[in-house]
Amino acid sequence: MRKIALISEHASPLASVGSTDCGGQNIYVAHLARQLGTRGYLVDVFTRRDKALLPEVVAFAPNVHVIHVPAGPPVQVPKEQLLPYMDAFGEFLVEFIRHDPVGYDVLHANFFMSGLAALQARRALGIPLVMTFHALGKVRRLHQGSTDGFPDARFDIEDTLVRVSDCVVAECPQDLDDLVSLYGADPGRISTVPCGFDGAEFAPVARHAARRELGWQRDAFSVLQLGRLVPRKGIDNVIRALGCLRRDHGMRAALYVVGGNAEQPSVQATPEIGRLQGVAKEEGVADSVVFVGRRGRDTLRLFYSAADVFVTTPWYEPFGITPVEAMACGAPVIGADVGGIRSTVVDGQTGYLVPPKAPAALAARLATLATDPAHARQLGEAGRRRAQRHFTWAGVAQLMEAVYAGVCAGACPITAGARRAAA
Known part of the structure; x- marks a missing residue:
């Protein structure tokens, strides 16, 4: 049985979806974690503690726990203002993983700030890093211009993550094209895996x-x-x-x-x-x-x-x-x-x-x-x-499992199934 660290600094699977900073990434992390747990993996989701009384570890689903990381004040902070706390996030991540009795096989970072924190663990502990950006800073800046609240430092961080991650996950063909054209990513180190839906949640009603x-x-x-x-x-x-x-x-x-x-x-x-x-x-x-x-x-x-x-x-x-x-x-x-x-x-x-x-x-x-x-x-x-x-979450988890197996074996496979899912 493998153990996966899902890192999602601002998007907790426990949050109420629909408010300003709670959306698709929260859903993605929650459902991917559940499905991986169902498939027999041990999964820890690392997310920032944004309330003072939150326990460090919360059982979320079978085989899945949420780890609340003390990084910055224990209050809700807009994600655009979280970058200064990522060093502390990464330091906690390294120490937590170092003392885990089981050991993690893969770090899967979600969003560029999670990737920055995960880089500390990758460098210190040699664990393979899978990177899903969910949104790219250069694309956001093209569309939002001066209203983009993220600092310019985001661009260099994303460039580094694209270059050094063991595998970058694109969520759709446009995402892959943007990674290649705007970041110079190597297409051979990108796997395309879409998002999904849960059939227990979403089915037709008369x-x-x-x-x-x-x-x-x-x-x-x-x-x-x-x-x-x-x-x-x-x-x-x-x-x-x-x-x-x-x-x-x-x-x-x-x-x-x-x-x-x-x-x-x-x-x-x-x-x-x-x-x-x-x-x-x-x-x-x-x-x-x-x-x-x-x-x-x-x-x-x-x-x-x-x-x-x-x-x-x-x-x-x-x-x-x-x-x-x-x-x-x-x-x-x-x-x-x-x-x-x-x-x-x-x-x-x-x-x-x-x-x-x-x-x-x-x-x-x-x-x-x-x-x-x-x-x-x-x-x-x-x-x-x-x-x-x-686009089922079960199918997404199956494709992601192939990605994890690939990076553990020293490769980043673009599977036929991933290609079909993105078609």
């Missing part, structure tokens, strides 16, 4: 039953946006598309926005809601936009199943787990033609791809689905089959 439980109108054309409420997710674009739909196509739609920093939606808890409310008022659709608040993952299948279409149009997206979850629930997906979304959504087969920041193009696709519900159902069913075939 639409009318889901709407009845959520209190939605039975027959209104309903659009769902679900995820973190931050500007780069392009929720304002979806709201503007509702305005275009009303003005240019003479059609109305209800938009449900799920996410935020609290279950009760408020500008105080989630300032982005205030900005989005202003956009809705400007577009004349304030009466059609409902901010739901954050919801537990045990209820999300109801939202995906209740919607006529799931829409996500971020400026950029390293992978994007929500389209896969929506597909697993049988919802057609309209996504921005960026990053991982262009490899999960098949244009014209499981939904549509549209340019980001293009509300008129999005509105045209919404009108197509609203006027042809049979076609929308066909897209949703095709998406469900695609999700089941390519």
